[in-house]
Structures are given as C-alpha cells and as structure tokens.
Amino acid sequence: MQRYILSKKNSITLISAILIALAFFGRFSLDNMAIFNWSLIIASILGVAPIAILAYQALKVKVVSIDVLVTIAVIGAVLIQNYEESAIVTFLFLFGSYLEQRTLNKTRSAIKELTELAPESALKQMENGEFEEVDVDDVGEGDILLVKTGAKVPVDGTVLTGEGHINEASITGESVPVSKKVDSEVFAGTILENGTIQIQSDRVGEDTTFGRIIELVEEAQDSKSEAERFIDRFSKYYTPAVLVLGFIVWLFSKDIELAITILVLGCPGALVIGVPVSNVAGIGNGARNGVLLKGSEVINDFSRVDTIVFDKTGTLTVGNPEVAEKEFYGNNTEEVLGYLASVERESDHPLAKAVLQDIGETTLSTVEETEVVKGGGIVAKIGVHRIAVGNVALMEKDNVKLSEKAKKDVERFEKNGNSLVLTAVDGELKVLMGIRDQIRPGVKKNLQNLKKLGVKNLVVLSGDNQGTVDLVARELGLTEAHGHMLPEGKSAYIEKMQAKGQIIAFVGDGVNDSPSLALADIGIAMGSGTDVAIETSDVVLMNSDFSRLPHALGLTKSTSRNMKQNITIAVGVVVVLLASLLFSEWMNMSIGMLVHEASILVVILNGMRLLRYRLRE
Numbered sequence: 020m021q022r023y024i025l026s027k028k029n030s031i032t033l034i035s036a037i038l039i040a041l042a043f044f045g046r047f048s049l050d051n052m053a054i055f056n057w058s059l060i061i062a063s064i065l066g067v068a069p070i071a072i073l074a075y076q077a078l079k080v081k082v083v084s085i086d087v088l089v090t091i092a093v094i095g096a097v098l099i100q101n102y103e104e105s106a107i108v109t110f111l112f113l114f115g116s117y118l119e120q121r122t123l124n125k126t127r128s129a130i131k132e133l134t135e136l137a138p139e140s141a142l143k144q145m146e147n148g149e150f151e152e153v154d155v156d157d158v159g160e161g162d163i164l165l166v167k168t169g170a171k172v173p174v175d176g177t178v179l180t181g182e183g184h185i186n187e188a189s190i191t192g193e194s195v196p197v198s199k200k201v202d203s204e205v206f207a208g209t210i211l212e213n214g215t216i217q218i219q220s221d222r223v224g225e226d227t228t229f230g231r232i233i234e235l236v237e238e239a240q241d242s243k244s245e246a247e248r249f250i251d252r253f254s255k256y257y258t259p260a261v262l263v264l265g266f267i268v269w270l271f272s273k274d275i276e277l278a279i280t281i282l283v284l285g286c287p288g289a290l291v292i293g294v295p296v297s298n299v300a301g302i303g304n305g306a307r308n309g310v311l312l313k314g315s316e317v318i319n320d321f322s323r324v325d326t327i328v329f330d331k332t333g334t335l336t337v338g339n340p341e342v343a344e345k346e347f348y349g350n351n352t353e354e355v356l357g358y359l360a361s362v363e364r365e366s367d368h369p370l371a372k373a374v375l376q377d378i379g380e381t382t383l384s385t386v387e388e389t390e391v392v393k394g395g396g397i398v399a400k401i402g403v404h405r406i407a408v409g410n411v412a413l414m415e416k417d418n419v420k421l422s423e424k425a426k427k428d429v430e431r432f433e434k435n436g437n438s439l440v441l442t443a444v445d446g447e448l449k450v451l452m453g454i455r456d457q458i459r460p461g462v463k464k465n466l467q468n469l470k471k472l473g474v475k476n477l478v479v480l481s482g483d484n485q486g487t488v489d490l491v492a493r494e495l496g497l498t499e500a501h502g503h504m505l506p507e508g509k510s511a512y513i514e515k516m517q518a519k520g521q522i523i524a525f526v527g528d529g530v531n532d533s534p535s536l537a538l539a540d541i542g543i544a545m546g547s548g549t550d551v552a553i554e555t556s557d558v559v560l561m562n563s564d565f566s567r568l569p570h571a572l573g574l575t576k577s578t579s580r581n582m583k584q585n586i587t588i589a590v591g592v593v594v595v596l597l598a599s600l601l602f603s604e605w606m607n608m609s610i611g612m613l614v615h616e617a618s619i620l621v622v623i624l625n626g627m628r629l630l631r632y633r634l635r636e
Contacts (some may be wrong), residue, residue: 032113039062039104042059060106091214092108095275162220171209172209175223175228183215187206289585296627297625312560312575324541331481335459340456348449359408360383392409405446439451465566472572477496525541581626
C-alpha cells in the first residue's frame, strides 16, 4: 500500500491542486463554506499521505527528516481547523518535490545521453563468412564485425579493412570526424559517418572505453563531497533542533499555530539539495565536453589548485618527433635525400621515422654492407658511394670534415633543442637535419588561460636534456623547468612542493607517470581514454586534448562557487523566514512554504546553469 501511494505522488499533487481550486471556487463564487472546508480537508488528507509515509520510513531508521516536520505541521493545522494552511502546505511540498525531481533528472541528462548512445546490436561474421545482426552482448573478443555508414561502432576494436570518418564526440567531446584506416583504433559508441569498415573486437561490454566512461560518470555523480557530507551531518542535528524549537515555542507561548509555522519555515530543503545538484551538473558538463571528473571530492580539490606540473613528451608536446630545421650543403640534393631515405628505411629509430616522413616520396636505392654504429648512427654502401647517417660523433669517426658554416649550423640547431641527423656522402657533409618533438598547437594560449584562472606556478618535469626542456619552458612561458628527471625524481619534487603548502595537479600520460599522478593532489591524464589513464588519475582529458584542461579547471571553480551560492541562498532564506515570523505580522505558514519551495527551485536552477558552462575567452 505504501509503495502504491508513493508511486501515485504526482497524481495526488494534481488532485490536491484541483481540490484547492474547487474549495476557493465554492467559497468566493458559490459562497458555500461546506464545499470550501471539505475540499481542503480531503486535499490535506490526500496530500499528507505520501509525506507521512516518507516520514515514517525515516523514523524507522532513526532519522528526523524534513517529511517529519511537514507531517507534524499539517496534522497540527488540521487539528486546529486551519484547513486552508494544511492543504496549501501539502500541495506546495508535493509540487516542490515534483519540480525538484524533474530538474535533477535534467541535470543528469549528460549520463542519460551517453547511455542512449550505447550500441545495442552488431553485424558479426559467422562461421560461413556471412555477417549477421546479433545483440551486442553476444559479441566476444576477437570477433570480426562489419560497420556500415551511419552505424554505431559496437565495441572497442582495430580496423582490419576499409576506411572512413568517425564521429567520436561520445568519447572525446569533439564532434569533428576523425579519419580511420587499417590498424586504426575505434571505440564503442562512436558513429561511422561515411565509408564501410571491418573491425576486430578488442574489448566488449563494460570493458570498452565507452562502458568505462559511463561507469565513471555514474560513480562520480553518486559520490559525495566534503560539503555534502557536512550538510548531511548538519541536517541530521538541525531537523530535530527545529522540532525542539517548535515545541519550546508552543510550551511558552501556548500558540500552536506559531509552533507549527516554525516547523514549516525551518525545513532545510534547499540546503540539502543545493550542493548535490551543483556537483551533478558540473560532472555532467565535463562528460559532455571530453573531461571526466572522477567524483565530487575531485571538484573541490581541483578548484583550489595553485600549481600545475606537466610532463613534457606527449603532454606539452605532441609526442612524435618531427624535422624542425634543415640545411643542405653542395648540389644533387634530391639524389642525396634518396640515399638518406634508403638508409633510414633500415632503421626503426624514432628519428629515422621523422626523417622518412619529412622526405616523403623519393627514389630509393638498394643498400649494401649496412653497419650500425652504437650511439652514432648507420654507415652503409649504395652502389659505389659510402653513406654515413648519424650524429656529430659519427661524422668525426668517419673522418667527415665540417665547414665553419656547418659547425655554426650544428651549434644553432642544438641551441634550439634539436636532435641532430647528419648525412655524409663519400666523406662530405650533404644534409643537416634538426629533429624535435613539436609543441602541441594552442598550448601556449591554454597555459595563459590557466594563469587567468588563478594558477600561480606552471612547472615542467621531463626526462629529456635540460637544454630542450628550457627551450620548451621559454617558448611557453612556464615558471620552472627541470630536465633529466626519472619518475622517482618527479615524485620527490612533487612531495617537496606539497611540503611547502602548494596544492599540486600533475598532468601526464598516465603510463610512465603513474607515481606522480597518484601522489599529486589531483592527477590529470592525457590518455585518449586508455585503461591506464582512466584507472590512475582523478581527471581524464579524453583524446589527449590539452585544450580541455582550462575548461576543466574553470568548470570546477564555477562548480565550487555555485555550491557556496546555493548554501548561502538556502541558509539566508531560512533566517529571513524565521525573522519575518518573529518580527512581522504578514508571515504565515502558506507564505513560508511558498518561499521555502521557491528557494529549492532557485538553488536547482542555479545549479543547472553549470550545464551551459563555457570557458570565457
């Protein structure tokens, strides 16, 4: 019976509204007090039923909830025959509860939208080689799946054949389609906008990146911050205190209506709902914009960060070395580049890959008598020519003379933070290339935005040489730069700064920097949704998108401010209502409940503003 009544709470609210309207129609249009009184009595009894059930359930677990206060107040109003007050109070309380639930559902719209994007079926290759539609739960690791234009990718996998463009907004928050071809990684829940691909299933169900994101956002939205835990403790003692206050007022004043009104006005509804709605909305905004905030506590800590420490490679830089500068000496440049490409094809060194990418298509030759010089490079023969490709030490070992210009170029390239690749043909230097990891596009502007948001110190810690790290720091305007840093060195540095009272956020790739991510007050992973990034950190910037970092910090600061605003509104309204009751003539139970429910709606709407948060340029 209790469950049935609670399930009909919205219908009871509507019936109560109709009965109240009928009561006032009977009184002012028909001048019939019987219709007026009986309509309000029925409305009061109907309205108080679900509230009383909730109050009873709370008392069973030894909690004096808001429902207890309202139930006592309504029963008291009926007993003193103040039917108008009792009916209006129950209606406003139920209507406020309806608005509260509906608005909270809207703040959870981000997770709802994510859930709706979850794929339900897949085209699976059967034993006869044909593709048949099956439920996504019937797909296992290693299965071959077909994805057609407009379809959702059902699992995390690797492209086997075909190519196309995929919208990865559900994973990264970025709606610009990403090109996929053979060996590219694809994620469940993303949409193939054009083309047809076959993929091999790597991760299925809850183990997919998409499934993990949904799980993380749900856990984050259900978690409680320090402010929420304080308010829970506060409400636990505050509500009984209001009940005792009402009893004391009645004891001394013998005014039952005044005592009942105190119970109604003292309800801390807006205080209880204000902080959770801010947290839920903030986490929802992050999920929509490629930022995973793993819990309400993260929001509080991140909003107070004053120092952000960055790993260099893959965080401030792209992580893929590229040819940044080059000089040519002598003639036959195209022929020499062909020789260089032919030799570098024999190596799997990252610098060799950068050289080949820069040269592009060229005429290749057969390489003979290849000799790898440890710590130097490669010496080989192409036809009658002796080709040496490597660093300055290799050139000296191979008796290659460097001109004054070449020496100055080498010095300049090194000063600019480049790794050098020199190419000599038959003992003569022909090509000098400077290779370095490129700074992420837009990073400098993003770092400036972090400073505007109140971050005082921007520090880079890297295992790279100090010259390269200093160059990156100068170009980006960082506060400090430290090179030759092993993982344990980074951890020690973070501990030293924390000992000075700084609140540290560490931004890394989530793999090599796991100790630092765990040690920092806030660990932020640039991870493209990788398992390690999601597991290790407090915040994940999906798709390794650095531009999401200022948005994440600004969002947590706004969420923290929003929580404080809601607490101020809630406490302020209760103080004003009680003061008005004691020091004015116009305050009564109905007006108090109306203001009380309005305050709940105000804090909810204030929290919902976070769903539309965007970082101001």
